[in-house]
Amino acid sequence: MRRRLPHLRRELLLVAAAACLVLAVLLALVAVDVARWRAAIPADDVRFAAGAPTSGWTPRTLAPLAAGERALGVSDDLAFRRMLRLLRSSRLLDLTVSDPILAIRRTELSERLESIVVHDPDPVLRSRASSLLGVLGVVSWNSTPPQGTQQLDRSELLVAAIASFEQAIGIDPENDDAKYNLQLMLQRGQGLLPTEAAAGRNPSAGGKGSRGAGAGAPGSGY
Numbered sequence: 001m002r003r004r005l006p007h008l009r010r011e012l013l014l015v016a017a018a019a020c021l022v023l024a025v026l027l028a029l030v031a032v033d034v035a036r037w038r039a040a041i042p043a044d045d046v047r048f049a050a051g052a053p054t055s056g057w058t059p060r061t062l063a064p065l066a067a068g069e070r071a072l073g074v075s076d077d078l079a080f081r082r083m084l085r086l087l088r089s090s091r092l093l094d095l096t097v098s099d100p101i102l103a104i105r106r107t108e109l110s111e112r113l114e115s116i117v118v119h120d121p122d123p124v125l126r127s128r129a130s131s132l133l134g135v136l137g138v139v140s141w142n143s144t145p146p147q148g149t150q151q152l153d154r155s156e157l158l159v160a161a162i163a164s165f166e167q168a169i170g171i172d173p174e175n176d177d178a179k180y181n182l183q184l185m186l187q188r189g190q191g192l193l194p195t196e197a198a199a200g201r202n203p204s205a206g207g208k209g210s211r212g213a214g215a216g217a218p219g220s221g222y
Helices: 004-050 064-072 075-089 100-119 123-143 151-171 176-188 196-200
Strands: none
Touching: 004 064, 004 075, 075 100, 075 123, 100 123, 123 151, 123 176, 151 176
16 A cells, blocks of 8 residues: 555656646637737727628637637627627618628618617716617618608607617716707607607706707806
């Protein structure tokens, strides 16, 4: 029994050494992946801004289980960037409603925006996503015929867009784009919606319950 103890200790040391070696290799792979992530994201940001093809903000990685991505905690940032790519491909300035591909993209865009509003930890990004939901609602409102059996649906789209802009401002009171869009849609909604939704809550600048870009008292800014 005593003779076997030295052999057992040597075997345990070898196992521990092997485990340390494996851990060191994994850490090295994670370090390489982290460096690749840090290079890929800003590089793709530049490509996206220039309208050039991107890698999807996803570099080739070596470590298993997306360890580098997990270490950086960039999943929310990636989700927002990929939403922006889908936003561009949705061609919101195109009022065509008969293109099924655009309809599918815009439906997916709406789902991604809603997911960001609910799950993203950054209030600024959540506010921007909610504001974009409002823009998407405005696009649907503009592309719906103003007369006929769809009139009720069109009013609901306008109400939903206004609610999204209000939500964006509630999440981030510094979101001036949402304030401007809200004010614009409240003005366009006059006569189309009930008084309360169509600027009826804005009897005067700075008044109680005022909303939109001109809601502040004179001299107070937004």
